[in-house]
Amino acid sequence: MAELLNQIIPDVVARSDQLWRAFWETIQMVGISGAISLVLGIPYGVLLFTTREGGVLQNRPVNFILGRVCDFFRSIPFILLAILLLGLSRLVVGVAIGVRGAIIPLVFGTVPFLGRQTESALAEVPAGLIEAAEAIGSSPWEIIWRVYLREAVPGITRGVTITIVSLINFTAVAGTLGAGGLGNFAIMYGHSKNLPQITWTVILIIVVLVSAVQFVGGYIAKKATH
């Protein structure tokens, strides 16, 4: 096996240690910023949706502010957002480079995205169910916990899946700014040193990673649909 790989992609095998480290960095970036984004993004989406006109927490000003903030961050291309947030990153985590330095820009890029995904997942919950819950005497918070978040599990799972895929994308961009990870590895060797084997190998790994995320997400969404 090792022999075979050495024959096909000698440039990669020669740097397998770095590749392995880059892979691990990508997983860390996706894992940490993904976890933070879930914790912040889903409640953000819940508020975006429920403060809408006619929502259970209807609140015009709050909805307006949340919506504009969301659109602001979503409209900035991630590479510019990352540059913009370098200062903040230095302030909060002490560094602006490496895996730790990438977390803040990744979270800022991901939370608004997941917020909108969650918002549209909640919008798919039939209005009749909310009405039924209100008629039963459920409070707005009960409706959020026991109806929206529960009924929207398949939709939110799909949203989270798309978000993680785009997060993997973002980490590659962050890599070019010195965050490490697979993106950085591909740029450093594949692009700068003109080693296409490296570029293709990284692409293959990312494709496999994305497919795995898609598969797991799809499986959970399907399991949760009754």
Place this chain on the structure above:
Amino acid sequence: MIRLEHVSKRFEAGGQTVEAVKDVSLHIEKGSIAGIIGFSGAGKSTLARCVNLLERPTEGRVIVGGSELTALSGRQLREKRKKIGMIFQHFNLFASRTVYGNVAYPLRGSGRSKKEIEDKVKPLLELVGLSDKADAYPSQLSGGQKQRVAIARALASDPEVLLSDEATSALDPETTQSILRLLKEVNRALGVTILIITHEMQVIKEICSQVYVMEGGRIVEQGDVFQVFAVPRQAVTRRFVDSTSHLSRIQELLDDPARPIKLNPGDYLFRLNYLERSTSEALISNISRRFELDVNILLGSIELIDGNPLGGLVVVAGGGHDKIAAAAEYLSKRNVQVEVISHG
């Protein structure tokens, strides 16, 4: 049990004001089954939703079980809503929960133990005949079964009132019958006051004792079901009465160029409407014997409401003008309205 006082509901939409409910007052007694009937757009669903304040009336007071809902705070209103069950046309079951989970929903989150919840849910599932479906999801059920689950869910918090908003409108006639039987049973066994919203005359006839006819946001006619439908005063009520009777088909038959109905000279074509609770005697054979008439029944539509026949007959009578006039008078005295449709 349910008292509405001068309730109005206006909606603002695109600069236009739509008044869905206009100055409605009504009183539904404890333990009774009342119906609100109207064509779509009559405002009946909005009115029903005003009872538990899913729609807050623009004006007027809503009083259920002695407390004025329109004066309650959000929290108090939610407590009160637990005593007002509601079922819907499209069932509105939680798709992510099993049948058991749906019925248990109103009980959870209020400090009850698992055992207490189970003791409540199981008899309810038994009552609606779905004990064997406890672990099924709503998507695996038929429409009638879904509505049964919805009824069990609505009953979980021991309501005093059950609102049924077009609950049988999405069901086939047979399933409708079984749901209506269940509602009747719920009313009888648990003493729940039921308010039924429907556009189907059949539903009203089947289980309601009181009826309110709505048109254009107003209640245009009301009273006990037999009275209202025996002597409809409003055109809209008449249309509902005709919707379950085929007596109005006589006009089509008369207009038919093939002339399926032939009247001999001296024959009269009558429509007889039963007005009062009095038609248990054999009227047709009585008049044919007493007045020596030949009476031929062409169409008949008679239903029992509260055990009294309601409806009428279309008959051809022959035997001479005087005798027929005497027979008509005889019938009128027995609270049968006689209407001459045509004569030969």
